[in-house]
Amino acid sequence: MKRIIVSACLLGLKVRYDGVSKENKDLLALMDKFEFIPVCPEVFGGLPTPRVPSEIKDGKVYNKDNVDVTENYLRGAEETLRLCKIYNCDTVILKSKSPSCGKGLVYDGSFTGNLIKGNGITTDLLIKNGIKVYTEDEFLKEYVDSN
Numbered sequence: 001m002k003r004i005i006v007s008a009c010l011l012g013l014k015v016r017y018d019g020v021s022k023e024n025k026d027l028l029a030l031m032d033k034f035e036f037i038p039v040c041p042e043v044f045g046g047l048p049t050p051r052v053p054s055e056i057k058d059g060k061v062y063n064k065d066n067v068d069v070t071e072n073y074l075r076g077a078e079e080t081l082r083l084c085k086i087y088n089c090d091t092v093i094l095k096s097k098s099p100s101c102g103k104g105l106v107y108d109g110s111f112t113g114n115l116i117k118g119n120g121i122t123t124d125l126l127i128k129n130g131i132k133v134y135t136e137d138e139f140l141k142e143y144v145d146s147n
């Protein structure tokens with residue numbers, strides 16, 4: 001069974017900044033087809049749950065109180081990459097729009113809900129290391145199209 005690392009919030013774990021999950025029932029329905037391994041880069045990076053929300057600005061990450069939390073995000077990305085290597089996992093599914101897990105689109109750093117092109121910190125590191133990153137919607141579409 002193929003192993004895939006998945007954002008923990010998508011699997012129903014309450015690790016998001018606001019202390020809830022973003023459970024994706026369509027992904028959970030595939031648990032008998034894939035071995036999903038949950039990760040939360042922000043928790044891996046030493047941040048608490050709940051936590052002050054953060055966004056990327058000029059390549060760094062700041063929370064809404066304007067505290068620079070870039071180091072936490074970098075550490076979470078490194079630990080997620082480490083997990084990919086431990087599990088010999090070449091594919092991940094990461095939650096869209098997150099400053100850690102987003103792919104293609106992230107919030108612009110103004111905390112106004114505006115999205116701009118870009119990747120989350122973990123997504124960026126994994127892509128640079130040759131790991132295939134899907135958003136949840138991309139993965140589900142590809143799965144449906146190929147089955």
Ligand code: SF4
Pocket residue numbers: 007008009010015016017039040041042043095098100101
């Ligand atoms: S860092 Fe990723 S896994 Fe953790 S709550 Fe945010 S989107 Fe979900």
